[in-house]
Amino acid sequence: MDMELTGEQRLLVEAVEALGSRWQAMPPGHERDYAHYEANLQGALAEGGFLRAGLDMGMLEAALVAIEVSRLPVVTSVGASALVAAVLTGDVPDGPLAIVGGDWRKAQRMLPVATHALALHGERALLLDLAGVAVAPVASVYAYPYGRFAAEPDWSAATDIGDAATLRQWARVAIACEAAGAAESAVAVTVAHVKERFAFGRAIGSYQAVQHRLAQCHQIARAMRFLALHAAWSGEATAADIAATYAQDHVNKLAFDLHQFSGGMGVTCEYQLHFFSYRLRALQGELGGADGAASGVYDRLWGAAA
Template sequence: MQFDLTEEQTMLLDALVAITGEGAEPERCVDRYIVDPALEEQLHDAGFFSLAQHGYSTLEAALVAIGIGKLPVCVEAASSLLIGPLLAETVRRPIAIVRGSLASIATRPIRFLPGANTLVVLADDQVSLIELQPEDVQACTTHYAYPYGVLAPAALERAKAVDVSADELSRRYRLAIAAEITGAADAALQRTLRQVKEREQFGKPIGAFQAVQHRLAMAATSVEACRVLTLRAADGGDASDAAAAAGYAQEMARQLTFDLHQFSGAMGLTLEYPLHLWTYRIRALQAELGGSQEQFAASVDLARPPSKIRGE
């Protein structure tokens, strides 16, 4: 199954590339992640975080989320693009999201919490929002290529339940995970392809060896399957498809990240080499919403007739 972009979708992605500049790599990276407030402001001013307000569909939002996920810089985009439209227009991004009861999230590191203006809390069948102040968040250090922070307990007192379907929010959360992994995986693969063409062993590029080519072909197939599943789920609106897309993305990432770092040799183990800017985002996303096994189980349950789910 292939997706042929419409003329409008092509123009949208071309406009994104015009701003991001194809995501040029940093000359040297010794940080676990890179932020670029100026680029984020450009994307905001160009309306990329408010596509739904301009009549774009969830499919276009997923396409842009994948495109931004390819960047070496860390930008909160997927939640704003895919979850933001469910919330009131007055809700300010960047958006952090976490699943769990209010009592359970007080000491949990939450992705994108530092710098976020809104925290979305998904707890079973209830969605709550917390408008964040700088003093609500304590940044923490992790091995992952995202900013993480811990929420101050006092902020929980300002949590407000909102009239948003928890099921629909879960579907879009899964789409966001799949889109972010797809973008990061594609960029990591492209960076590795450059490396195997430039690095030589035994007098020839390592990409010329058949065993390497086979594994790279498998990696490329996995990334393309991830993209197709994500776009299919975004276009069709089916909750089971969204869970399957997230589950596949989380599962295929295990072998993909291992292979890409191995092909990069010793450079793949250093912060100076930028591969970790994508692969360590993927590592973080592998565990969200319970990981691939929970997504696959949810996909099966969501595909069953309602009577089967209830056991009737």
């Protein structure tokens, strides 16, 4: 079963598609840069009001924006900006955002390019201005820029924006949305490849075994989308944990099948798959991964009874 968007939602998605169309091609310098943060796209999303969709329209619309932007082979902080910051701050801070979860000493996604960090600090959520904060870039192939703090930030200078549970909930919605967008594009790239790649005189995609497994991958990507949208629409913490659990738990299946059907092309710089599959690998381990999100579901639904 599919769900239809309203006319207003369709217009929103079409507008994001039109804006992102100029970034559909391979990013420049991709041979040296697996994690191509696109500042111009981040700025265009902010200028066009797309990052405020959750505040101006609703969190379901914010999730639609996050998924659509995540289909592109470049990265922004769309999930953190349009979903997490919108809920916790009631606004969208200027510039890209990083989510600092758990141990601040570890490498954090988006930290080298971020202007602000949304940080889990004990039982509280903090907004930290990164101006003047020393950050060391960390080399990675995981399709996002990574960095770590050179020293512990001055948390007393940060703004308290709510409880940690709310930040964790909406960060998991963002993970599910970004994973859904990346998964959809990864499947689409692979489907196009198996139609063009021939073996034994036939297109690889004509073999039933390939079709069945790609159909499973398509189903996984669609399920990621609908669970993420439901989590954003409902605003329920359990729905957010379920969406993140499903997305993070199914990354292995997607990565294995899609790279197998792409062969050696899957890990070459001139083929788009790695922009999406390596991004999925990065999202797979965030905030405790599938086990951490599943534990939240258990604690909320059955923990008290047990």
